[in-house]
């Protein structure tokens with residue numbers, strides 16, 4: 001029992017230490033997602049370096065952040081514009097830009113990659129960063145569709161590797177999928193979740209499966225919308241199995257499980 005308690009205390013201490021240690025964040029890629037991630041990280045008190053191979057892109061990203069943060073401040077400090085101005089200047093002071101990925105990770109506690117969706121390009125980048133980043137630094141990819149395990153394989157820090165899948169527009173969307181591979185240590189996983197919460201996000205644990213959770217649902221839904229457009233809206237397709245009632249739903253309806261209005265469905269609801 002004493003051994004068990006010691007182990008729990010030690011694990012807790014290590015995890016808390018890793019999470020507390022995430023102060024310096026390097027975001028690689030300053031496109032739609034990278035700029036959003038960098039912005040929210042700076043807004044929430046982190047020292048952020050945003051990197052891009054394209055000097056023009058990273059400059060434009062900083063301008064976009066300036067415009068987006070105005071919108072955030074207007075909403076967040078609607079009653080106190082002075083506090084809003086302080087919020088903006090404090091965040092922008094914490095944000096550096098660079099075109100040199102190698103030097104930008106030298107004091108990073110967390111590296112979030114949001115570059116082009118290409119496995120070889122991501123692997124090449126992480127292999128280079130692995131050589132120079134501090135050993136404690138956690139690496140994460142924001143990929144929409146590539147297996148995290150395949151990207152992590154390019155490094156010697158699979159225990160400190162995971163997915164941090166944000167949603168567009170990052171300053172607005174609350175959800176963050178935190179993806180773990182079998183090698184991701186518990187400390188790394190918890191540090192990623194704690195960092196996500198510090199970013200003001202709601203974190204959800206995902207396994208490293210195609211599409212994680214959201215895109216697994218979203219992409220077939222989007223494709224189906226496009227197929228509908230493709231074949232015309234007016235036709236009826238009674239033979240299409242997509243429209244067949246599911247047995248599970250039929251049974252739930254028969255059992256009176258109508259969701260919120262009946263107090264039970266997939267969940268139980270407390271009616272007040």
Ligand SMILES: CCCCCCC[C@H](O)CC(=O)SCCNC(=O)CCNC(=O)[C@H](O)C(C)(C)COP(=O)([O-])OP(=O)([O-])OC[C@H]1O[C@@H](n2cnc3c(N)ncnc32)[C@H](O)[C@@H]1OP(=O)([O-])[O-]
Pocket residue numbers: 068069071072075143144145166167168169171172173215218219
């Ligand atoms: C395998 C292939 C995969 C392909 C798909 C990949 C998918 C990917 O992996 C995952 C995803 O991202 S899935 C996609 C997941 N994403 C979604 O599902 C999102 C879908 N989109 C939406 O839900 C709506 O368009 C929004 C809620 C974003 C905006 O609401 P709207 O009704 O269009 O109205 P509005 O007038 O514009 O804005 C209203 C207020 O919102 C605020 N604000 C907005 N943008 C901001 C910004 N950039 N900055 C700061 N603030 C911003 C601001 O306060 C603004 O007020 P203001 O007074 O005007 O400043």
Ligand SMILES: NC(=O)c1ccc[n+]([C@@H]2O[C@H](COP(=O)([O-])OP(=O)(O)OC[C@H]3O[C@@H](n4cnc5c(N)ncnc54)[C@H](O)[C@@H]3O)[C@@H](O)[C@H]2O)c1
Pocket residue numbers: 028029030031032033034051052053054057101113114115116117118121125142143144145165166167168
């Ligand atoms: N767009 C979305 O809605 C969305 C949502 C969630 C996740 N993602 C994922 O986020 C990643 C980025 O997507 P995006 O939409 O921001 O792309 P984007 O094209 O807007 O931006 C990518 C940026 O990366 C830069 N870049 C490319 N190679 C680089 C390298 N080797 N080093 C440094 N910078 C490099 C490009 O110059 C570009 O500015 C992708 O993996 C994508 O799948 C996208």
